[in-house]
Amino acid sequence: MSFRQQHLQALDSLTPASFEAAALALFRHQAAQCLPYREYLTQLGRKADRIERLTDIPFLPIEFFKTHEVRTLPLEWEPQELYLSSGTTLQQRSRHFVREPQLYRRNAARIFEQYYGPLTDWIFLALLPSYLEQGHSSLVAMVEHFAAASGQEQPAFFLRNHAALLQAISKARQVPGRRIMLIGVSYALLDLVAEYGAAPALQNLTVLETGGMKGRRREMIREELHAELQQAFGPAGIHSEYGMTELLSQAYSLGDGRFHAPTQLRILLRDPSDPFALSETRPDGAINVIDLANVDSCAFIETKDLARMHPDGSFEVLGRMDNSDIRGCNQLA
Template sequence: MTVSQEQAELQAKLKDELAAFIANASAGEEDYDRMALAIFRYQFQYNVPFRKFCQQKGKTLRTVKKWQDIPPVPINAFKEATLSCVPAEDTQACFMTSGTTKKVRGKHYHPDTDIYDLSMQTFFAEMVMGDRDRFRMGVLFPDERHMPHSSLAHYLTVGAAAFGIGETHFYIEADTIDYSLLEQDLEQAIATDEPFLLLGATYSLAMVLEAFAERNKTYRLPEGSKVFDTGGFKSYAQKLTLDEFYDRLAATFAVPRSRCVNMYGMTELSTEYYDKTNETVPSVMYGPHWMRTRIIHPLTNEDVPYGEQGIIVHYDLANYNSVLALQTEDVGYQREGGFVLLGRAQGSDAKGCSISLSEFMDAVKRND
């Protein structure tokens, strides 16, 4: 199956407008509304499960007037339905969740990765690279060749190609860390006094910290170096607190906590959030101008008062092919310019998330 000529032309036009919007750092609220509504119209027309969900909510092309009116789809809906404007067989990339819950993997389809890559590179340059164009890098994660359905593997591969100097080594293959290659790169950075950017999943960095501690190994990386972690700390939460984790990163690599960067992302999004410092945790996460975040009550779907805890909802314009509004199962609260992530929903909050998913599935099963 292929898309119609009409849809192909509309998709191409939408991508061009979206790319221009991402490049326009001065875009305001009216610009955001205009872009969000254009994407909503496209998704309402071509994403059938999303359209049914919207209709059940009474959210149609006539009633949705601003981005906040677009109903957020529960994150687990990606495990239950094909949320794609383009037929799955016509997409170039399918990123899949880990499937740790009920062994069912959510699937996020992308016609191509043009917008995903542009989104990644644009905000990564601002939040991670800072005043540098390139870094000597090393990655504690498999590369895209070994994990073709991992959004994180793709993200790190794109980052290494766009911002790395020379060959960037990926130190993990078949769940095994190549400590010899990692230590070789660390020692070379020190010998050449060239700032080094060490990137990896949080649990991978925690494993390295543990291994280095057992051998009483530390490295004094050159001034200007950074350490970047991608979240997923929960598997090590019983061994280390977040404060201890960042203290040990700083001590092991001689990189101050202010230069340790944390990324918050998920397979179901096409854009990532970053903090600006880990000197205090949990840190505030910030998104780019093509994202918005709401904190809602899971039963009423209404915004909670500023500073109060609720369920995090993301609006990501780069999700032009799937759904731009996504209700997570994460709890947090707003801070000026960003939000603080507290963890997974529990108790009544989790029940509210389950109700949202049930409502979505009821809508999808309904006949037109």
């Protein structure tokens, strides 16, 4: 059995106690088999066999996904899907070459159900216009899978057709035993609110915002955005997803502004001014993320997001580091 097969099998029984051993084994594998990561470690003068703790691992700057094919050997495997980060025509988009699309879909569904229960309990409706128009979106692929697996009859995507969305919500309310989740990029949800205000049709939904103004609206801190959305959708907290093109796993905020990560995803914080000053106990800083589902690319990524950690392991996303470009989903200034 290959290392890849063994690693993916181990993910099914992963626990917080076994995370570090699994992460270190994957690090040594990718340090040898992921060519851009191997070259990066070589340039740093870091040897994989001398890395003994998670905080010793050099994390790959996320910009590498824009400039390199971040893939593990053997390179004979052909990507079955390509996910691209959202961005303007002037921005270079990150690329995630996906060897096994069903791995992404199964993993995303398992994480969702950990926090929200079976997909079949839900009807999924989405306002993700920029992701649909630009194409190659991992978020769109995830929502498509959720909607198909739920068995819902309603279409999931509405681009900018708010009237059709409200009709779909009304129809979904007639399906017994189903809850309704509206998934939307921030500016699209605000556009809906601007057109319909606190319409009765918008009440009592589970609203999951995925961040991102994409230059279409004024940037807002998360608390301000959620307060404005709650004026239309009701007093229940606005949910959020933290994920990105370069990852295969997601964290969720269940309405309180704090994200909770599944077992295979771990957030470590670093000094924003020193990429190698990493700590498992730091209360705030820039995010380094370990995604053990990223077996075919790189599981150890240095992001440009800022966060605050809480004693229970949850985290708040505070915004972006200075001079970093506007990325895909889930980032607010």
